[in-house]
Amino acid sequence: MSLAAQIGHIAQRSVVRTLRQPANTVFPIVFPMALLAVTSAGLSAATEIPGFPTDSFLAFFLAFPFIQGALFATMNAGTDLARDVQTGFLNRLALTPMRGAALIAGQLGGIALMGLVQAIFYLSIGLAFGVRLESGVPGAVVLLSLATLIAIAFGALGAFFALRTGSSESVQGLFPLLFVLLFLSSMNLPRELIETDWFRTVATLNPVSYLIEGVRSLIITGWDVQALALAFGIGSAIAVLAIAAAAWALGLRMTRT
Amino acid sequence: MREEHGIEAEGLVRTFKGDIRAVDGIDLTVAPGEIYGFLGPNGAGKSTTVHMLTTLLPPTSGTARVAGYDIVKEGPKVRSAIGAALQEAALDGLLTGREHIRLQTALHGLPRRERPARADELLSRVGLTQAADRKVNGYSGGMKRRLDLALALAHRPAILFLDEPTTGLDPQSRTALWQEVARLAKDDGVTVFLTTQYLEEADVLADRVGIIDHGRIVAEGTPAALKAEIGRPTVEAIPRDGADPAEVARILERFGEPTGASPKGIAVRLERGAQQLAEVVRALDSAGLEVEHLQLHAPSLDDVFLAKTGRSLEGAAEEAEEGQG
Amino acid sequence: MTGGHFWSVAWAVAWRVLHNVFTTPSLLLPGLVFPLFFFTAFAGGLSRVDNIPGFDFPPGYTAFQFVFVLLQSAAFGGVFTGFGVARDFEYGFARRLMLAAPRRSGIIAGYAIAALVRWAATAALLTVVAVLAGMNVGGGGVDVVALYGLALIVSLVGTLWATGVAMRLRTSQAGPVMQLPVFLALFFAPVYVPLDLLTGWLEAVASLNPVTHLLEAGRSLIAGSPADVGLAFLIAAGLAVALGVWALRGLRAAERAGA
Known part of the structure; x- marks a missing residue:
């Protein structure tokens, strides 16, 4: 059977599994939305800080759920894959003529699809509450593709950890780390408005800042080529590195001859 | 193929x-x-x-x-x-x-x-x-x-x-x-x-x-x-009340080495196989010893395992589990 | 059925929970580290917020956020303890406790003691970090003691709430049910800016939310100009009593279910 068909079957399984665990679909939707609601309302006064780039904190903060949703999807996908290692389901797959590439690509395909659906949902919520994209309809398309790329990048990271450790607990232990990356970024304020020096430095070194800023630029700025290039570049770099690492880990895990 | x-x-x-x-x-x-x-x-x-x-x-x-x-x-x-x-x-x-x-x-x-x-x-x-x-x-x-x-x-x-x-x-x-x-x-x-x-x-x-x-x-x-290959079956006798177990054991041991038996029973591994059963019965009879129960046990794979490793399979399994725990 | 029984059960349960927590990094660390994340992200990342016209809090934004994170860590320390209670019921350990304990309400007291000790560790760490980060404290000794006392009651409130849920649902799947209401109660309050700078729906909700009073009283204490502190203690104590009944009824529900 062709590689594409194998990928299709693995992706289908990944999506079916996600949909059949309501907690795993509801949480990535509800939790970012709850944070979006309380933060955008709680910090709306921040738009009065001199130099704040927009007068809607909701529009400013709308970039956040795209990243947080991708993180949740990553954890779920990684946990699923680790469970496959633990139960021996991966051995079952290894005994079929399935190619290793199909497993990784299929798993990521499933994540990408779920990431896209989530992103459409977040965008719709933003639009429903009055956010207008400065980059217009083409910007929405670019935003959704960036969100999908981010889901793939983090998904591959989750897959790598799952295959390397083979333990769903270890994958969940990764969550606080990603959480730190998210919180120590420019998610709450633009970097140039962060007053504390060390925090601004950390946020500047933190790749997550650029992913957020890329998404954000499409919403509040319009077409900011530099922000988009950085976001797509960093997103792709994480994706490529993480996929290579995952493929290596899979090779160690599936030592079939 | x-x-x-x-x-x-x-x-x-x-x-x-x-x-x-x-x-x-x-x-x-x-x-x-x-x-x-x-x-x-x-x-x-x-x-x-x-x-x-x-x-x-x-x-x-x-x-x-x-x-x-x-x-x-x-x-x-x-x-x-x-x-x-x-x-x-x-x-x-x-x-x-x-x-x-x-x-x-x-x-x-x-x-x-x-x-x-x-x-x-x-x-x-x-x-x-x-x-x-x-x-x-x-x-x-x-x-x-x-x-x-x-x-x-x-x-x-x-x-x-x-x-x-x-x-x-x-x-x-x-x-x-x-x-x-x-x-x-x-x-x-x-x-x-x-x-x-x-x-x-x-x-x-x-x-x-x-x-x-x-x-x-x-x-x-x-x-x-x-x-x-292990070959030899065991015979097990449970003496009737009044029959002296020690006496029963003494007679059985003429036919083979003692081996594990149920709490009230006495068992030996027959040296020359199942055909000895009739001799066992005659010997007990001529000594006037009555038995409640007499049974021939065919050898099992556990006997084979025991003979080859010196342990019984059940015992070996428990030992392995303890080792893992 | 003497008081002695009650306390021996309580100490035994508390010892076990604390022993578990302090020897298992995956149980200990989230409670210790998450408040620090929030503190650094809010106090460090958002310090420019005190430049907003109308923002008036003399000790500065670090102290402003310290009070929120202190109360939040207290409430969530209780929720984390609730997770442990749910696990105990799921894996049948609670049944052993129920069989062994002559006075079962001592079980709840034990979980509460454990939660308080656990939160004390978090609060100490958080305080050290805040002081190192250059937090200004306007209030005197009495004010500071009152602030920590208030947080202590909040920790008790969180524990009683989560324990009540855990004893009714008796599965670790109940985590979000314990977590989400606490999360919402904390964030439907003036978290980032004072109440008078809030607008829209959040202002309306926050004005009705009792947590708002706890936060504002806490902030007034650290600023050294106590305001409505009595009311805040009254609210916290009222919540503790109400949720104490909730937790005890949860225990009875678990007894009826034969857990």
């Missing part, structure tokens, strides 16, 4: 970190169409051997051919010839039985239009037609093992590996699985390599048994031949 679906292994060794020799030089041959029982306690090296023969684990040294293909150099060809149900039914609790079979047949490259019929056929063969569209999370242990077997058969393999297929099953499910495996070998000519820690399973199901302990095969042959 029907004539080439046996298994031949020579000097298989697998060591793990810390110089643990899980498998320590295994030679074995399984003839096409045969059911080979690999019997041993937990931790004896059974699963490691299966993982090597199914290409999931490269051997540290030694070679093996499965279905005529080298397990190291011709992995893909080996895999297309074999089916395997490995320990702890590796199933996805969120998928249904039918979805499992659909995925398995698809990945094995069955033509799309044949898949639904093949799924129905497999489900009915293992008695899961009713449960086919329920999620596996709701299956009993026996149902999971049966689905596991169906998945292993999805692509009509010539050789089937079953790693402890009935561990943890209730007696009814166990019998049903035995019948299905026996039928596969008899009617379809499938070669079966089965590991087990149950004596009865090896005895009932296997044409030939290899007994493994500490990574080595300590005895091999048909169950009957293995038992005949």
